[in-house]
Amino acid sequence: MAEHKFGTREEWQAARDELAKLEAEQAERNQEIKQKRLDLPWVPVEKEYEFDTEGGKKTLAELFDGRSQLLAYNIMFGPDYSVGACPGCTSLGDGLDGSLVHLNHRDVTLICFSRAPIERLTAYKQRMGWQFPYVSTYITEFPFDFGLALTEEQAQQIPEVEEMIDNPSDELKDWSVQTGAALKDGLREAPSWIAFARENGTVYHTYTVVAPDPFVRPYFSFLLERTPKAPPAEDRAWRKDEYPD
Amino acid sequence: MGHATGTREDWLGARIALLAEEKELTRRSDELARKRKALPWVAVDEEYAFETEEGTKTLAELFDGRDQLLVYHFMFGPTVEGWPDAGCPGCSYTADTLDGAALHLPPRGVTFVAVSRAPLESLEAYKRRMGWRFPWVSAGGSDFNLDFSVFTEEGRRTGAGFNFGTPKHAGEIDLRRDELHGLSAFALEDGVVYHAYSCYDRGTDALNATWQLLDRSPRGRGHDPEGWPLRHDEYPR
Numbered sequence: 001m002a003e004h005k006f007g008t009r010e011e012w013q014a015a016r017d018e019l020a021k022l023e024a025e026q027a028e029r030n031q032e033i034k035q036k037r038l039d040l041p042w043v044p045v046e047k048e049y050e051f052d053t054e055g056g057k058k059t060l061a062e063l064f065d066g067r068s069q070l071l072a073y074n075i076m077f078g079p080d081y082s083v084g085a086c087p088g089c090t091s092l093g094d095g096l097d098g099s100l101v102h103l104n105h106r107d108v109t110l111i112c113f114s115r116a117p118i119e120r121l122t123a124y125k126q127r128m129g130w131q132f133p134y135v136s137t138y139i140t141e142f143p144f145d146f147g148l149a150l151t152e153e154q155a156q157q158i159p160e161v162e163e164m165i166d167n168p169s170d171e172l173k174d175w176s177v178q179t180g181a182a183l184k185d186g187l188r189e190a191p192s193w194i195a196f197a198r199e200n201g202t203v204y205h206t207y208t209v210v211a212p213d214p215f216v217r218p219y220f221s222f223l224l225e226r227t228p229k230a231p232p233a234e235d236r237a238w239r240k241d242e243y244p245d
Numbered sequence: 246m247g248h249a250t251g252t253r254e255d256w257l258g259a260r261i262a263l264l265a266e267e268k269e270l271t272r273r274s275d276e277l278a279r280k281r282k283a284l285p286w287v288a289v290d291e292e293y294a295f296e297t298e299e300g301t302k303t304l305a306e307l308f309d310g311r312d313q314l315l316v317y318h319f320m321f322g323p324t325v326e327g328w329p330d331a332g333c334p335g336c337s338y339t340a341d342t343l344d345g346a347a348l349h350l351p352p353r354g355v356t357f358v359a360v361s362r363a364p365l366e367s368l369e370a371y372k373r374r375m376g377w378r379f380p381w382v383s384a385g386g387s388d389f390n391l392d393f394s395v396f397t398e399e400g401r402r403t404g405a406g407f408n409f410g411t412p413k414h415a416g417e418i419d420l421r422r423d424e425l426h427g428l429s430a431f432a433l434e435d436g437v438v439y440h441a442y443s444c445y446d447r448g449t450d451a452l453n454a455t456w457q458l459l460d461r462s463p464r465g466r467g468h469d470p471e472g473w474p475l476r477h478d479e480y481p482r
Contacts, residue, residue, distance in 0.1 A: 004282075004283070004285075004286055005283070005285040005286070006285055006286050006288070006439070007286070007287060008287065009287050011285050011287075012285050012286075012287045012440070015284050015285060016409065016442075016443075017409055019281065020408075020448075022277060022280065023444075023448060026270070026273055026274065026277055027447060027450070029270055029273070033266050033267060033270055034460050034466070036263050037263065037461070038463075038464070040259050041250055041255045041256050042248050042249070042250045042251070042256075043250065043251060043252065043256045044250060068463075068464075069462045069463050071461065071462050091349055094345040094346070094348065094349065095346045095454050096345070096454070097345055098340075098341030098342040098343070098344055098345050098454065098477075099341070099342055099458055101480060102338060102341065102455045102473075102477065103458060103462075105473055105474075105475075106462075106470070106473060108458070108459065110458065195462055197248070199247065199248070204248075204250065204463070206463040207463070208260070209267075213267060213271065214274065215457065218349060219342065219346040219454045220346040220347070220349040222451050222452055223343075223350060223428075223452060224355070225281065226315065226428060226430055226442055226444065226452075227430055227441075228282065228286065228313055228430050228431070228432035228439070229312075229432065230282055231353060240348055240349065
């Protein structure tokens with residue numbers, strides 16, 4: 001019944017040595033791509049934005065909190081989500097607190113954005129026990145300017161989004177129940193990482209990466225790539241306090 | 246010393262070109278994940294005893310009713326900086342990020358544990374200090390960490406062969422004496438435990454979210470500055 005091979009220690013060692021070469025090649029390729037990422041031109045941010053934070057209103061420059069780099073994850077949690085944030089994004093958020101202090105000591109401020117009002121973000125952060133600063137983009141055009149959210153008109157012009165709304169998978173239907181958002185509203189938030197640098201008083205946008213890049217997945221997915229068995233085909237996420245027994 | 250700047254159009258052109266390369270890297274990474282899972286499983290014949298919060302357990306019992314087990318080999322022993330009060334600072338840095346990820350593994354059929362050589366009381370005291378939630382067990386005086394760091398008779402005899410004999414660290418690490426840092430994967434089927442996968446050193450890079458986040462920050466990872474990383478409660482205020 002087993003779908004996998006069994007072997008001796010010597011057979012494993014030989015196969016693992018081969019795989020180690022491929023892993024080393026992949027690491028080299030990753031190194032080249034990391035360099036290209038650093039070589040992207042920085043684009044000055046000329047518009048003024050204001051955000052709602054737990055500590056009152058702040059500009060984009062103020063979100064850096066005195067450091068020169070700002071790295072933010074945009075959690076799918078729009079104003080229309082009546083239940084709570086996307087469970088997958090929430091699981092990603094669970095993996096961030098362990099990095100917070102280490103990044104802060106490397107001159108990087110780590111935060112999360114969402115478009116729901118700040119009161120709702122703060123309540124959700126408390127429920128999840130998170131430590132990272134959680135900033136609301138409710139009152140600003142920032143998410144639309146930087147591709148973190150789509151307007152209704154924009155959403156209607158994207159065939160892939162229209163297709164998901166018209167013919168949702170079972171997982172997507174469940175997701176709609178979990179977030180309390182109709183798909184036409186819920187799918188307007190873009191799960192993404194966005195990075196900014198600050199130099200001589202100017203803020204620059206440096207990098208954005210959006211789903212389905214594997215980096216926009218909860219961190220446990222990197223561990224699941226190393227388990228003996230393939231993970232289940234269906235792609236469902238739960239909040240850590242809502243797992244079915 | 247300023248970084249190259251550009252217009253939104255400049256950025257977008259470069260970003261789209263980079264995206265094609267990132268996608269290619271992802272495809273290769275998916276292929277690697279498939280190859281990892283295709284490695285032959287090797288039955289574990291040795292009996293190991295681990296000290297845990299719930300008493301002494303065998304390797305099969307560490308699965309805790311699930312059929313997959315991930316073990317993080319955490320360096321905490323007599324040759325490690327911090328002994329006898331604290332574990333390795335680098336492993337602690339990685340464990341900080343594993344802690345939030347590991348709690349999502351059991352619902353997916355995977356049990357996660359950290360294993361160290363230090364006695365259970367030391368592990369429990371340090372775990373409380375660090376605020377971690379993952380289970381952490383002591384391999385005590387057993388050969389568990391040695392057995393899953395080198396896989397050849399010669400390696401076991403001489404202590405050489407760390408990280409599949411890759412040249413980096415060759416000759417400087419004696420696995421009979423030194424602790425190692427790595428991840429091993431085991432499967433349990435019909436009462437038999439199988440070893441499926443292990444990775445060490447740079448092979449564990451992807452498991453540490455902080456490295457990945459630094460790699461997406463404007464100034465990148467660069468060289469580690471003096472005094473970084475430290476244990477998360479040891480940074481100067």
